[in-house]
Amino acid sequence: MDITDAQWKIIKPLIKEPKPREDGRGRERIDPRSILNGILWILKTGARWQDLPDRYPSYQSCHRRFQEWTRNGTIEKILLALARDLEERGGIDIEESFIDGTFVSAKKRGLKIGKTKRGKGTKIMAMADASGLPIACWVESASPHEVTLVEKTIDHKFTRKAPRRIIGDRAYDSDKLDKQLRKRRIKMIAPHRRGRKKESTQDGRELRRYKRRWKVERLFAWLQNFRRILNRFERYWENYLSFVRLGCIVILLRHF
Numbered sequence: 001m002d003i004t005d006a007q008w009k010i011i012k013p014l015i016k017e018p019k020p021r022e023d024g025r026g027r028e029r030i031d032p033r034s035i036l037n038g039i040l041w042i043l044k045t046g047a048r049w050q051d052l053p054d055r056y057p058s059y060q061s062c063h064r065r066f067q068e069w070t071r072n073g074t075i076e077k078i079l080l081a082l083a084r085d086l087e088e089r090g091g092i093d094i095e096e097s098f099i100d101g102t103f104v105s106a107k108k109r110g111l112k113i114g115k116t117k118r119g120k121g122t123k124i125m126a127m128a129d130a131s132g133l134p135i136a137c138w139v140e141s142a143s144p145h146e147v148t149l150v151e152k153t154i155d156h157k158f159t160r161k162a163p164r165r166i167i168g169d170r171a172y173d174s175d176k177l178d179k180q181l182r183k184r185r186i187k188m189i190a191p192h193r194r195g196r197k198k199e200s201t202q203d204g205r206e207l208r209r210y211k212r213r214w215k216v217e218r219l220f221a222w223l224q225n226f227r228r229i230l231n232r233f234e235r236y237w238e239n240y241l242s243f244v245r246l247g248c249i250v251i252l253l254r255h256f
Contacts, residue, residue, distance in 0.1 A: 046227025083158030093130035097163035098216035114143030
């Protein structure tokens with residue numbers, strides 16, 4: 001899953017490498033393209049860093065740069081740049097979006113890991129546009145209800161503009177959430193929960209949009225093709241989020 005020449009032409013300007021020291025000392029920087037290819041191999045296969053094939057730089061170099069790009073925001077910067085480029089060219093449709101969350105089993109201890117009936121884990125929250133492309137993602141402990149994570153997910157959108165409508169399942173049927181989103185000029189469309197106290201008639205025309213929720217489910221299927229995302233092996237949640245963001249980057253690059 002190496003980066004193509006065309007894709008590298010897009011990504012290269014977004015990776016800022018430190019200038020060499022004037023005295024010539026210090027470790028020589030390895031080509032960032034080969035480093036990125038090594039990181040993407042880990043993302044795709046889910047293998048340990050130590051199992052990185054010899055055709056890539058050493059696993060220590062790739063892991064060190066992955067940590068560096070996570071800390072200095074390079075991975076997030078690449079993701080935002082790709083999404084906003086597509087948005088400006090009409091490649092992302094945010095008139096309506098679809099939101100959902102998925103449970104990921106955690107194999108180590110760390111922050112943003114919570115207990116559920118399915119065991120200890122982390123929750124990936126994601127939003128897809130009208131075509132199923134990722135426009136937001138975030139990770140949290142698996143314990144909180146998804147309805148409490150909607151605004152935080154919106155806050156971490158990749159696009160410049162926020163969607164006008166967000167479609168979710170019954171878990172997102174909340175009068176409190178509806179009120180909060182109206183302040184942002186966003187409308188939540190979700191079927192009423194069974195037995196809700198304030199039962200009201202819903203607009204059937206709006207609920208037709210719910211039938212297209214499969215688009216966010218397909219996005220999760222795409223992300224789960226990257227085996228490093230299937231389970232959380234990272235002690236630090238920031239590193240796990242970076243792998244999720246890298247998965248989104250690969251998906252968006254297919255549209256350039």
